[in-house]
Structure formats: C-alpha cells, structure tokens
Amino acid sequence: MASTELIKIGIIGGSGLDDPDILEGRTERYVETPYGKPSDALILGKIKNVECVLLARHGRQHTIMPSNVNYQANIWALKNEGCTHLLVTTACGSLREEIQPGDIVIIDQFIDRTTKRAQTLYDGQPTSPFGVSHIPMAEPFCNRTREVLVEVARSLGIKCHVRGTMLTIEGPAFPRGQRA
Secondary structure, eight states: OOOGGGOEEEEEEOTTSOOGGGSEEEEEEOOOBTTBOOSSOEEEEEETTEEEEEEETTTTTTOSOGGGOOHHHHHHHHHHTTOSEEEEOOOOOOSSTTSOTTOEEOOSEEEEEOOSSOOOSOSSSTTSOSSOOOOOOSSOSOHHHHHHHHHHHHHTTOOEESOOEEEEESSOOSOTTOOO
C-alpha cells in the first residue's frame, strides 16, 4: 500500500459506523454530484493522522431506506473528494453458524441481487464517466487493504473472519430479530 501521505480513506458507515466523533478536527461539506446529492454531508477529518471522509449511508438521522440510497452520488462524492480507498460497513445476519452476532467478516466476494437501484457509474448517460468500462470482478476487493484490516482486527483481539461472501437482496426480507 502507498505511504499515508497519499492515502485518503472514505468511510461509508452503515448502522453503527456513522459516528462523526471518530474523526479529529472534523469539518462538514455538503456537495452535489452529477448523480444528485449524496446521503448526507461529507464529514472530513483525521484518524491517527490519516485523512478520512465519513459519509452516513442512511443519512445521519437514519432516514434513507437501503433501496433508496443514492450509491452513485455517494461514490462520486468520495472519489471527487480525493479518497483513494473506501471502507464500507454493513450490519447483517449470517447463514453460517460459526459467524455470530458481533463478529467482523472481511468479505472477499459479493452477490448483488438488488434491482431497484443503479448498478454502475458507467451507464452511458451524459453524467457518466466517458466510455465503456468492463470491470473485472474475480477479486472485487483490494487484497492488501483486506490484509491490513485483518491484521488490525487481530491486534485488537476482535473476532474476525478473513473471508466471506455478502449476499444483498431487496429488503426488508427477514422479520425483525431473526437471523438469516
């Protein structure tokens, strides 16, 4: 990974990781993108002298349903702010008994079965980046970043699963209180 001077981390926090108090010297910036407004203000600051930008996926008042999140605007805003890496969290259940509530899974694959939201920034629209883009998905996540996350979790004594596949479907699909 590059030196910390070149790294700016965008954090898209879901339920549980959208607290702006994790940032030192924070400021807020409301932005517009070619895709409209992101979910909320970009909260800029530092964590351990690393530049970070926090964005609450569901808005800081937690008012945006998952299917209504403007993912295109969120990604565009963080990229335009200079973020070189994105850390994105999600709170969900598990289909595997060995993964218990509170465990962290550093996913290495995903299956997206959503249909109600835009799937790409490269959709041929005038607001899109120019050209056709074929993005390889065999390894959809940066392996070095995943290794760093695993190392940090282990050094903090946090139960961490080093692989996993995230399945996303339109929801809510599971009754409250039930695990998948």
